[in-house]
Amino acid sequence: GENVEQHPSTLSVQEGDSAVIKCTYSDSASNYFPWYKQELGKRPQLIIDIRSNVGEKKDQRIAVTLNKTAKHFSLHITETQPEDSAVYFCAATLHSGGSYIPTFGRGTSLIVHP
């Protein structure tokens, strides 16, 4: 099966700084990599995703990069704001048993200080 490692577990930044969260995966067959933001007591929300045929994707202040050779992908948030504070999860999706199964990282608690 797939194994996803996510670092750091906690990230504290000042408002306006950039934040980078990194994930590695083990199965080279994984081909879809979503990132979710989960605020306290709420559901995870998909914020950006990338497929294995793309190296980088950007959406305003958020970008994701993928290195298939090294089997790692990263989330980049620029010009961070206090409302970016949340837990962020990465996931790697693998086709298994007829379904595409996501495996999640352990999460990164991002704290943006005003």
Next chain:
Amino acid sequence: GAVVSQHPSRVICKSGTSVKIECRSLDFQATTMFWYRQFPKKSLMLMATSNEGSKATYEQGVEKDKFLINHASLTLSTLTVTSAHPEDSSFYICSARPPGARTEAFFGQGTRLTVV
């Protein structure tokens, strides 16, 4: 679009009783739904994959007789925690995959289960 609703959002039950949690896709038909368990400050642990009209596929270590999953329609999957014990207290969350989407899935709002 792609709204997933989970009910109840919170439930408290007595030890030994059973609790049913519903996951509904409101504006699409979901052939596949996933059930997760999330411990405080921990990741989402996949419990089972639920396909409409067939038996759920449970992850290793998840007791299928303890956590009964029924995906009887394209818009509803249910998770029943049978003979609940305090150690079953957790945040349970489902996700559903829209038709034609091979990989994307959208989450319900989760259910906080407390067994006393």
